[in-house]
Amino acid sequence: MLSEVVTVCSQTTMKAIIQRVTKATVTVGEEQISSVGRGLCVLLGISVEDTQRDVDYIVRKILNLRLFEDDSGRAWTKSVMDRDFEVLCVSQFTLQCILKGNKPDFHSAMPAELAQPFYNSFLENMRSSYKPELIKDGKFGAYMQVHIQNDGPVTIELTSPTGPADPKQLSKQEKQQQRKEKTRSKGPSELTRDKGNLRSRQDPNASSGAEGDVSSEREP
């Protein structure tokens, strides 16, 4: 059962790899076609199963995730929108990868002729939810060099909560997710695994990698 489960979540939801950046650019051949300063670089993997509901969720999370510090340097307090920063979006079908041994297989990615309008609707949604001039794009389907100056580093993997299974199940899951978001202000107790809470009491400085500007601000 667990095996099946991992298959479900690794194959058939929209995935976004969010990297916090100092700057990022896209070049095609010798030409630089896109550029952002501080903000986020989003690599977006669209699956065959994705719908506008997945787009809505991922857009909302990208724009509202608190990955930046505030003016006093307190980490994890401000979103890209709060800071008026930019977002570079690049379509990335390889995130919809199933490994066959060591060979990647991409048949769970949405086919290009469907993915292109779908990706455009994602961009439109990003622009209408924020300031359109701060949302940049790569070149869909082109062979690109994406220059990412990952700041921290800080990298977050986002997965849309909807899966491919029973629509009733999905609907219930989405409601649970939304309930969780609404109850966030009531405190973390019901949202965190017991074990996680226990460990956090043992050691508030969980893990590694970008200590410089972030570790001091970790909260339970």
Next chain:
Amino acid sequence: MLSEVVTVCSQTTMKAIIQRVTKATVTVGEEQISSVGRGLCVLLGISVEDTQRDVDYIVRKILNLRLFEDDSGRAWTKSVMDRDFEVLCVSQFTLQCILKGNKPDFHSAMPAELAQPFYNSFLENMRSSYKPELIKDGKFGAYMQVHIQNDGPVTIELTSPTGPADPKQLSKQEKQQQRKEKTRSKGPSELTRDKGNLRSRQDPNASSGAEGDVSSEREP
């Protein structure tokens, strides 16, 4: 049930974001501390639950994943080891992120004082499994700028197959995974979801993003 499942796989396995790179460097302050040419940039997120078995799996996959073309330009045929390319590894606790609404929580990341020796054992494993001089590192716990020139782009998310649940279950799952790898040469039919196969017949050019050098070589 599905909700529980997503929680399992998003929280408690080792995660690696693999980016195929033309080059990559790490700077701390003004100093460049690490640099690779063609190869892979690996951002590694270690969870509180991870063991050496997760390390072994992730190392094997990173080194053997076929993310490069062969001499004739046929994509997805050669691994980083096949091509004698380099690997830049950077510890990245933020991959072990649980969202509380829009605030990231990192308590499922392994605490730093445990993660540092654990991460070092990952590096040792990488070096002993390949050519040690081709494995580069960031600076654990430092505030870094990781300059990633993502080539394609090509980005793969790897998740170790073991979860935190029943050890018997995990063992069974791992055996299934290994059986799959062994049977790869027998053909893809039993390794791919029926639906995936169906879609691949409908459209062999699934998806988008790095068409230039890869799409022509996609195989079922």
